[in-house]
Amino acid sequence: MLSVVVGASRGIGLGLAAALAARGEQVIATARGAAPELAATGAEVTPLELLNQASIERFVDRLSATAIDRLVLNAGLLGPRDQDGSQALEVWQDVLMTNTAAPLMLAARLIPRVLAGGLKQIVFISSDNASLELCEGDKPIYRASKAGLNCGMRAIALSYPVPGLSLFAIHPGWVQTDMGGPGATITVAQSVAGMLTVFDRRPPTGSYWNWQGEEMPW
Numbered sequence: 100m101l102s103v104v105v106g107a108s109r110g111i112g113l114g115l116a117a118a119l120a121a122r123g124e125q126v127i128a129t130a131r132g133a134a135p136e137l138a139a140t141g142a143e144v145t146p147l148e149l150l151n152q153a154s155i156e157r158f159v160d161r162l163s164a165t166a167i168d169r170l171v172l173n174a175g176l177l178g179p180r181d182q183d184g185s186q187a188l189e190v191w192q193d194v195l196m197t198n199t200a201a202p203l204m205l206a207a208r209l210i211p212r213v214l215a216g217g218l219k220q221i222v223f224i225s226s227d228n229a230s231l232e233l234c235e236g237d238k239p240i241y242r243a244s245k246a247g248l249n250c251g252m253r254a255i256a257l258s259y260p261v262p263g264l265s266l267f268a269i270h271p272g273w274v275q276t277d278m279g280g281p282g283a284t285i286t287v288a289q290s291v292a293g294m295l296t297v298f299d300r301r302p303p304t305g306s307y308w309n310w311q312g313e314e315m316p317w
């Protein structure tokens with residue numbers, strides 16, 4: 100069983116890579132720089148910078164002959180904490196590229212490798228901030244990026260009506276990481292344990308869940 104975790108140097112991605120390795124799975128996990136904590140999990144660490152096309156090409160090439168059971172697209176960027184949408188295009192660009200374009204492109208590039216695997220699972224780590232129904236204002240750049248991620252996830256899911264494919268988005272909860280901050284309500288371990296239970300249920304392709312196994316409103 101091979102899981103590939105994108106964005107695993109810290110936070111939720113590190114927790115996911117560690118938990119998957121601890122249950123005996125082979126894990127290939129990405130980091131932009133040195134990632135000693137990740138290497139210590141037993142995962143194979145491979146470089147990937149989502150804001151660099153050449154880096155993405157090298158990563159895709161690295162996996163070109165690999166059958167991937169589970170691909171987890173976790174890397175994400177909040178952008179400025181006090182964002183109101185007036186920020187410069189460069190700020191928008193980094194958030195939209197990291198949270199929307201890059202994970203969707205990677206899924207589109209790697210789907211043949213996932214279809215060659217036994218599990219056929221692609222997980223997009225999304226957010227409750229992706230939900231239009233739950234939107235209460237604030238963080239327009241980040242919300243737009245995650246709503247776009249969910250929209251692209253649905254489009255890719257509907258483009259691949261392959262029996263057995265489980266391609267879905269999941270909200271990890273409000274998690275105590277650099278992004279979630281110390282006031283967040285759950286630990287990485289709680290989030291990861293909940294999400295792995297959802298992964299193992301093999302949600303229908305094109306769906307949107309939270310870490311507690313509840314379907315999320317779009």
Ligand SMILES: NC(=O)c1ccc[n+]([C@@H]2O[C@H](COP(=O)([O-])OP(=O)(O)OC[C@H]3O[C@@H](n4cnc5c(N)ncnc54)[C@H](OP(=O)(O)O)[C@@H]3O)[C@@H](O)[C@H]2O)c1
Pocket residue numbers: 106107108109110111112130131132147148149150173174175176177197224225226227270271272273274275276277278279280283
């Ligand atoms: N924490 C929460 O409460 C929460 C809630 C809802 C959704 N989420 C989502 O959950 C995912 C993980 O969040 P987190 O809380 O663990 O965030 P985090 O602690 O800020 O970690 C973000 C991860 O993404 C990587 N990353 C960011 N930009 C990248 C880029 N351009 N190329 C490659 N890797 C990049 C980071 O690598 P570096 O170490 O190199 O920066 C790091 O490994 C994100 O998609 C986030 O939007 C989090």
